[in-house]
Amino acid sequence: MARRVTLRLGFEGGLRDVVVTIPDDEPAPWQWGEKFSVVGVDTPRLDGPLKAAGRAPYTYDIQLPGMLHGAILRSPYPHARIRSVDLGVARRLDGVRAALDRSGAAVRFAGQEVAAVAAVTLEIARDALRLVKVDYAPMPFVTAMEDAMRPDAPAVFESGANVGAPHINEIGNVAAGFETAAASVDAVYTTPVQTHVSLETHGAVASWNGDELTVWCSTQGIFGVRDDLAVHFSLPPENVRVITAYLGGGFGSKFGAGHEVIIAAELARMARAPVKLMLSRAEEHVATGNRPCSQQHVRIGAARDGALTAIELEQHGSGGIGGGSGSAVPYLALYRCPNLRTRERNVYINAGPASPMRAPGWPQGCFALELAIDELARKLNLDRLEMRRRNNPSPVRALEYDIGARAFGWDQRARAPKARGPIRRGVGVASAAWHGIGASGPQAQCVAFRDGRVAVRIGTQDVGTGTRTIIAMVAAEELGVPLQSVTAEIGDTRYLFSLPSGGSMTAPSTTPAVRQAAAHLKGKLLRLAAPALGAAPEDLVISDGVVRVRAEPDRAIEFADLCRRIPGDSLAADGEHVPNYGGYSTAQAGCQFAGVEVDIETGIVRVTDFVAVHDAGVIVDPLTARSQVNGGIIMGVGFALFEDRLIDPQTGLMVNPTMDDYKLPGVLDTPEIRAYFVEVANGITNTGVLGMGEAVHVAATAAIGCAVADAIGAPVRDLPLTPDRVLAAIGGV
Amino acid sequence: MKQFAVVAPADLASATRMLAEPNRSALAGGVDLLDMLKQELAAPAELVNLKALGGLDRIESVPGGVLRIGPLVTLNQLAAAPAVRERHPALADSAAQAATPQVRNLATVGGNLAQRPRCWYFRNPDIVCLKKGGTKCYAVAGLNRYHAILGGGPSFIVHPSNLAPALIACDASLALNGPDGERKIAVGDFFTSPKVDPRRENVLKPGEIIAAIEVPAPPTGARSAYLEAREKQSFDWPLAAAVAILALNRAGEVVHARIVMGAVAPIPWRAPSAEKILLGAKLDRALADRAAEAALAGAAPLAHNAYKIPIARAMVRRAILRAGGVADEPA
Ligand SMILES: Cc1cc2nc3c(=O)[nH]c(=O)nc-3n(C[C@H](O)[C@H](O)[C@H](O)COP(=O)(O)OP(=O)(O)OC[C@H]3O[C@@H](n4cnc5c(N)ncnc54)[C@H](O)[C@@H]3O)c2cc1C
Numbered sequence A: 001m002a003r004r005v006t007l008r009l010g011f012e013g014g015l016r017d018v019v020v021t022i023p024d025d026e027p028a029p030w031q032w033g034e035k036f037s038v039v040g041v042d043t044p045r046l047d048g049p050l051k052a053a054g055r056a057p058y059t060y061d062i063q064l065p066g067m068l069h070g071a072i073l074r075s076p077y078p079h080a081r082i083r084s085v086d087l088g089v090a091r092r093l094d095g096v097r098a099a100l101d102r103s104g105a106a107v108r109f110a111g112q113e114v115a116a117v118a119a120v121t122l123e124i125a126r127d128a129l130r131l132v133k134v135d136y137a138p139m140p141f142v143t144a145m146e147d148a149m150r151p152d153a154p155a156v157f158e159s160g161a162n163v164g165a166p167h168i169n170e171i172g173n174v175a176a177g178f179e180t181a182a183a184s185v186d187a188v189y190t191t192p193v194q195t196h197v198s199l200e201t202h203g204a205v206a207s208w209n210g211d212e213l214t215v216w217c218s219t220q221g222i223f224g225v226r227d228d229l230a231v232h233f234s235l236p237p238e239n240v241r242v243i244t245a246y247l248g249g250g251f252g253s254k255f256g257a258g259h260e261v262i263i264a265a266e267l268a269r270m271a272r273a274p275v276k277l278m279l280s281r282a283e284e285h286v287a288t289g290n291r292p293c294s295q296q297h298v299r300i301g302a303a304r305d306g307a308l309t310a311i312e313l314e315q316h317g318s319g320g321i322g323g324g325s326g327s328a329v330p331y332l333a334l335y336r337c338p339n340l341r342t343r344e345r346n347v348y349i350n351a352g353p354a355s356p357m358r359a360p361g362w363p364q365g366c367f368a369l370e371l372a373i374d375e376l377a378r379k380l381n382l383d384r385l386e387m388r389r390r391n392n393p394s395p396v397r398a399l400e401y402d403i404g405a406r407a408f409g410w411d412q413r414a415r416a417p418k419a420r421g422p423i424r425r426g427v428g429v430a431s432a433a434w435h436g437i438g439a440s441g442p443q444a445q446c447v448a449f450r451d452g453r454v455a456v457r458i459g460t461q462d463v464g465t466g467t468r469t470i471i472a473m474v475a476a477e478e479l480g481v482p483l484q485s486v487t488a489e490i491g492d493t494r495y496l497f498s499l500p501s502g503g504s505m506t507a508p509s510t511t512p513a514v515r516q517a518a519a520h521l522k523g524k525l526l527r528l529a530a531p532a533l534g535a536a537p538e539d540l541v542i543s544d545g546v547v548r549v550r551a552e553p554d555r556a557i558e559f560a561d562l563c564r565r566i567p568g569d570s571l572a573a574d575g576e577h578v579p580n581y582g583g584y585s586t587a588q589a590g591c592q593f594a595g596v597e598v599d600i601e602t603g604i605v606r607v608t609d610f611v612a613v614h615d616a617g618v619i620v621d622p623l624t625a626r627s628q629v630n631g632g633i634i635m636g637v638g639f640a641l642f643e644d645r646l647i648d649p650q651t652g653l654m655v656n657p658t659m660d661d662y663k664l665p666g667v668l669d670t671p672e673i674r675a676y677f678v679e680v681a682n683g684i685t686n687t688g689v690l691g692m693g694e695a696v697h698v699a700a701t702a703a704i705g706c707a708v709a710d711a712i713g714a715p716v717r718d719l720p721l722t723p724d725r726v727l728a729a730i731g732g733v
Numbered sequence B: 001m002k003q004f005a006v007v008a009p010a011d012l013a014s015a016t017r018m019l020a021e022p023n024r025s026a027l028a029g030g031v032d033l034l035d036m037l038k039q040e041l042a043a044p045a046e047l048v049n050l051k052a053l054g055g056l057d058r059i060e061s062v063p064g065g066v067l068r069i070g071p072l073v074t075l076n077q078l079a080a081a082p083a084v085r086e087r088h089p090a091l092a093d094s095a096a097q098a099a100t101p102q103v104r105n106l107a108t109v110g111g112n113l114a115q116r117p118r119c120w121y122f123r124n125p126d127i128v129c130l131k132k133g134g135t136k137c138y139a140v141a142g143l144n145r146y147h148a149i150l151g152g153g154p155s156f157i158v159h160p161s162n163l164a165p166a167l168i169a170c171d172a173s174l175a176l177n178g179p180d181g182e183r184k185i186a187v188g189d190f191f192t193s194p195k196v197d198p199r200r201e202n203v204l205k206p207g208e209i210i211a212a213i214e215v216p217a218p219p220t221g222a223r224s225a226y227l228e229a230r231e232k233q234s235f236d237w238p239l240a241a242a243v244a245i246l247a248l249n250r251a252g253e254v255v256h257a258r259i260v261m262g263a264v265a266p267i268p269w270r271a272p273s274a275e276k277i278l279l280g281a282k283l284d285r286a287l288a289d290r291a292a293e294a295a296l297a298g299a300a301p302l303a304h305n306a307y308k309i310p311i312a313r314a315m316v317r318r319a320i321l322r323a324g325g326v327a328d329e330p331a
């Protein structure tokens, strides 16, 4: 049932042979240096033209006959008891078809769901919301983490304290570690709440047919939404169908059925008509998740040669009324340090709950840790890259430092004398890590049709990373047919199960299942071809859309002609992601170098250029891989320089819930970005693909922070690095 | 958004008559007005579409060197017009640096001068501040990093128009057309301090529209510069802007000076004290420094916006040096 294969694992300069056991029906894993014909070629997204032309049907674009429009009434108070909700007048407004009360006993953040209506137009629905009478009893509230930490702060939850119990990690003896340190740094760093700002807001279109529910939903996890809805409505999961053909981003905020999805389905059931409910930009900012803020008190010490001797982190983070605000992981994972203690505490405030966001905890932790390491390097009079090399546990990253330093010109730029004018240049480097190895679960189906077309079907979704494209590429590669003949059909729970698109898991988890399905289909097709070519199936190969006898390439049949021999209409085969076989390494390294210019008279920072070096497995589409790097860095620029969810202390309302006041990097704020990939053969699956989405983001903000400190000769320890803070840091020199 | 009707006036006179009715708004490019409607900050019953009127979208050179700019001229049109670029580069730049190409293609000069402020309390439909008829200015004790450092109180908005400081520096005037006919006022007199009425930003009377913007020929030898500092380089509003128009004589002495700042006060903020320092003196870096110092001398920052003072100062100094053709030596 199983067979043993020898894999060449590792990376350039450090390859070794490892024997792994794989199931019999698993195609032989792609090997180091494998020759491909489709994979590895720059391939524009297959759905690019459709998206650019506005013809890709996003959830927002779904229109059904008789469809109503839903809207949600949200609390204008950050904390209040709700005495009553009266829907009567709203319900009687002309055009209103359903209204529901979603309030509990209390609201704990401004923007929390209170009631909802569905009406024949969105305008009538919004008018109806104004007619809902809610009797609020406002209560004391707290929206800043520092305030919530005070003993006399208003309690966010009556049942418990605002500040949670510490989550502790401890290795070695920190006190002893500081005793042996030649220098140490003791400083506090803060990072603000960042929101996801997916271009497509959250929302759904829900439609009932008896006790069968179909939901078009802007989600990163169609099966999670299906299961949540099945539980909520006490339905068997097969009665719920979730469709996400196109998705305008999620970044971690779109797992499971959120309030708006449940509400859309409830309203549709009450009104006996389909309901569309898409959130506004303001609702998106306040109620659909965010990256928690952090306050990180870091103590870090090193010996004279730069070797770290101790790290201590006292961290507080707030995910509003939610949790998940820790940021200690990078301290544990990035550098070697024998003595380490981290204590993380979650703090509740009256603000919308956090949700996972691109590498949860990492960008915050990296920012503080990397700035502290720079401050330490300066005290020890060590080159900042050298300091990192001394403490780097990863041989892959060691190579990446070299590649990056050469491409970026680190040695010259880090030593360049500072200019005398108002524009000061600085450079920074920061390390990345992740674990984009994927997981089991996904299953795929590959179907060949009589006209020579091939479809790959898998219940995954494309969050914008290019999943649809790379799935088609993998199937085309395995089948030996041109990419144009393959269509990827995704985003429907009618297809076979796949995982939610998060954790950098989609490419590494789906491609092995797709490849296995394609291999199984190829097996069936070759058995069909064998009699026609008078050869055994195992002596046949398919390449460039032609089936040939391996030893006599002239004995051949076109793939399309072979497909015409398919009995019936189509030939299908399934495949699955085989549990990871173990292999070289499950960790991903990486590093990024940033260049900045700071105008020391205005405090305005411009990021000029980036060099990003990351380990990748087999890169299916270099274009989408580079696009991941670009996106990860641009998001890092936003976190470094601009983004900050601001809540007014007087009203508890977010003051910048727009795309105007909540500042995102634009074209002119985007640096020149150069990406380099180190191919690491990890021997984990049959495709050896690694996820890139998070590894490329974790270090970007830290690298910018380090570069700004270099430019002005003083660290700015609070994000975002706005002119007021930069000017204050310069003034304090 | 409340339901409304869009009406097309036949001529200027009927437009002003329609606008004199209660609950009417003039519609130009709609960039700001539509935002206001969507946020339910304005709920007019009727929008009087000025675009239905012909001839208001042109830039004409009239005898005497005056440029007559129609109110429906877009910011991109203004930024690109050769006559504006040549005679009033600061004005052209003030338009070119506003917003984004898409916005500049729609946004009109008239709408830019009459747009409402960007204060985030004003723009939040759940907050009723002084400007919306409420009892307090939330910026005073709240989040005020982008608010006024000069001339503030009782409202602390900064006037959002990029064009206004440049037009004031050019000594431009406005032709306002109303039910009672036309009146002409200097652009500097168009804007009104919150001390007079915190609910408004200009002196437009019911039914009045900006019918033309007239920019006189610059003084002989005058050169101008517009500079602004933005946090973001794309899609952002200035933290501070400065316009300098200077004419120097052969000896390098300043014989004509206009210094006007934007984004620092509830109205475009002219700095006569800076102009006085410049006039009659020989322009060099030290003089520019002193003038910039004087321009910000009266600044009274709120809790979170003192950083805007050095930024505004830098913009004024750099604008003076650029307009005067003096190199800004390394600091
Ligand atoms: C993302 C973004 C960034 C921006 N950045 C900047 C910037 O950096 N600098 C800057 O200056 N502006 C900026 N703007 C504002 C923009 O320039 C103005 O919104 C625009 O100029 C308004 O012109 P409009 O023709 O669209 O006016 P409308 O929206 O049609 O009207 C605005 C207001 O003016 C009134 N009005 C219009 N025309 C007349 C007239 N002829 N007479 C009397 N009243 C009139 C209307 O009744 C309405 O009250 C930005 C806007 C956006 C969306």
Ligand code: SF4
Residues within 6 Å of the ligand: B117, B119, B120, B121, B122, B129, B130, B131, B132, B136, B137, B138, B139, B140, B147, B154, B155, B156, B157, B198
């Ligand atoms: S500055 Fe003006 S608009 Fe802003 S809160 Fe104060 S009164 Fe309102």
